[in-house]
Amino acid sequence: MxxxxxxxxxxxxxxxxxxxxxxxxxxxxxxxxxxxxxxxxxxxxxxxxxxxxxxxxxxxxxxxxxxxxxxxxxxxxxxxxxxxxxxxxxxxxKPLELIKIKEVDGFVMVRCGNMKITLDKEGNIVNISGGGCPDVPYLTLKLKGRNIKDIKEDETPKNLGYTLCAYTLNKAFEKAKELVMKDEG
Missing domain, CATH: 3.30.70.980 (YebC, transcriptional regulation domain)
Structure with missing residues (x-):
């Protein structure tokens, strides 16, 4: 789907x-x-x-x-x-697209820049990777293992982080959430 x-x-x-x-x-x-x-x-x-x-x-x-x-x-x-x-x-x-989407073995990985967020079929965040900014481990700790549908606005990467990595992870997060919500509807 x-x-x-x-x-x-x-x-x-x-x-x-x-x-x-x-x-x-x-x-x-x-x-x-x-x-x-x-x-x-x-x-x-x-x-x-x-x-x-x-x-x-x-x-x-x-x-x-x-x-x-x-x-x-x-x-x-x-x-x-x-x-x-x-x-x-x-x-x-032509500009390069920041967001790339890949489906592998039932998981969906959404990449923006160097940041990646991977979800399972139910919308659970199974991995966050990439970047080299100091707030990436914190963002991973706060988001990994949670369902993307349950994450409130003040818990999104753009509101938890402060670097370019947080910004690009938020772009990937928004696209991943859009895919999950459309799949439900």
């Missing part, structure tokens, strides 16, 4: 790729994460910029080009200065 959901999500992503997009590059991850919150009303997605155009941090924001004027205004109003805005009109500039 989860595999069907994964294939469906991948088809939707392919459809979105055909729209005109741009990338916003940032000096550091703090600015990228802050911009994500500020720009939540726009159709944006945090991605990894392709190595050929990477400057500053390893996070970028993909956005609809039609929203560029409004996005620039929001960032300026909140004192966030991106390195640059780049239209994605060349396939070689």
């Amino acid at each position: 989860i595999l069907k959901r994964i294939k469906s999500l991948l088809k939707k992503e392919e459809k979105k790729d055909k729209e005109k997009k741009g990338l916003i590059l940032f000096e550091n991850t703090k600015d990228a994460m802050k911009a994500e919150k500020i720009l939540s009303k726009y159709n944006i997605k945090v991605v990894a910029p392709p190595p050929e155009i990477r400057e500053g941090c390893d996070l970028a924001i993909e956005y609809d080009l039609i929203d560029e004027f409004g996005i620039k205004g929001e960032l300026e109003k909140n004192n966030i200065e991106p390195i640059k805005f780049i239209p994605i009109d060349d396939y070689s500039l």
Whole structure:
């Protein structure tokens, strides 16, 4: 059932790729994460910029080009200065997807950046791995062995941790929870 959901999500992503997009590059991850919150009303997605155009941090924001004027205004109003805005009109500039999903022997592993969360069929977190940030062991201790459906908002990686590893683990956590909840519905 989860595999069907994964294939469906991948088809939707392919459809979105055909729209005109741009990338916003940032000096550091703090600015990228802050911009994500500020720009939540726009159709944006945090991605990894392709190595050929990477400057500053390893996070970028993909956005609809039609929203560029409004996005620039929001960032300026909140004192966030991106390195640059780049239209994605060349396939070689396509950003790298941060989230990868893999199903193996009845387990689902969701990866974001270097962080991975693995669930069994019932939604129990059986493993958390990756990264090298100091809060990863703490996050693992707090989440491993629990059912993802039972974890409250204040217990999510973004609220327990403070590093890029916590941020990317939270992205993987959100996608894993989405898969589990869709599988139930």
